[in-house]
Amino acid sequence: MKITMFGATGRTGSRAAACLLQEGYEITALVRTPEKLPPSLAEHPHFHVVQGEVRSENDLAKVFDEHTSLVYSALSTDKSDTLSAAVPLIIHQMKHYNIRRIVTIGTAGILRARSNPDIFRFQSGESKRKMTRAAEEHASVFKSLKDSGLDWTIFCPTYLPEGDASDNILWEVDFLPSGGSRISTGSTALFTCRHLWEKQFFGKRVGLAESD
Template sequence: MKLLLLGATGRVGKEVAAQAIEDGHQVTLLVRSPEKLDNSFSGATVVHGDACVEKDLFRAVLGMDAVISALSTDGGSVLTDSTPLLIAAMHACAVKRVITIGTAGILDSRRHPGLLRYETPDSRRSSTRAAEEHRRVWELLSASGLDWTIVCPTYLPLGDRTGVYRVERDCLPLDGLSISVADTAQFAYKQLWDNSYIGARAGIAY
């Protein structure tokens, strides 16, 4: 498979890259700072560019079979700036499958029907800015016509790849408190071949 990975220098992105390279796929990384890549990325094709620049995204998406985006909010508007450009590039290059890493904050609330988790009165978030960025990505993908999945982990500590976790469509598994970076990456990577969560937010937790 020819896979484009965005956000490869982040924690989840690095794990996704490692799994895809290990399995022998043709992995392309679009990165602003190639000097941040260590030897674990050897075997991948590196494209120096910016996910918020239209021509860079088009160049990276061309010829791919699928895209995984592990871009973070980065304290700014990178998600909402890059997502419309990514959608346009995927349509122009006839690439349908996209998997992104979101947040459990944009999953449906169990205790407050009609609200997302980050909107509820009992949310512990001191700021909703990041969740609002992820919500906008969800809205854009929902209207895109692409085969999208948003992986929505809760608290993300470091930890081993166990392969043992719970997943629920559009909600966080009941009493889910955490999920490791490695298991989040594994689940996102597996969605390249699993159609169960196309057009959905996938809540993931132990």
């Protein structure tokens, strides 16, 4: 089964790519700087690299075809509007090739606030972050996907330090689960890979944490 991937050079994306390859998927990844890829990915026979920019329609067209089954995005905000600019272009390519399923890595800031479920966590006192630009970028992606008509899932990890996977993963649809204040990049990658096709997560934000 073929996956088109974005963000494969990132902390979570590189771990997710390794996990997906272990599961037997074939990946075509659009990568701005191939030199940043771990050798284990760059040299893998089922990991195909296309160098390009995610905000370029011409470059995006090179990583999609009628055999793509799923899109996986671990794109970061890149301290710019890269994320909010790229996702509508990705959605356009998906619709062109009739690809239904997209999984993305978001942030816990765009989950619903427990104190007021009508607003995002980053708009409430539940979020400890003073800067909201990144969360606003992810909120824009949420709106784009919600309006797309696609089968999307946004996995929303809380504080995300580098680390290997564990089995102590907590999850909750639309909210950040209680009992955890962090989740490693390895655990985030593992959980998303295990639940790529989880029907109950279609059209949902899924909060992720590891039990303290």
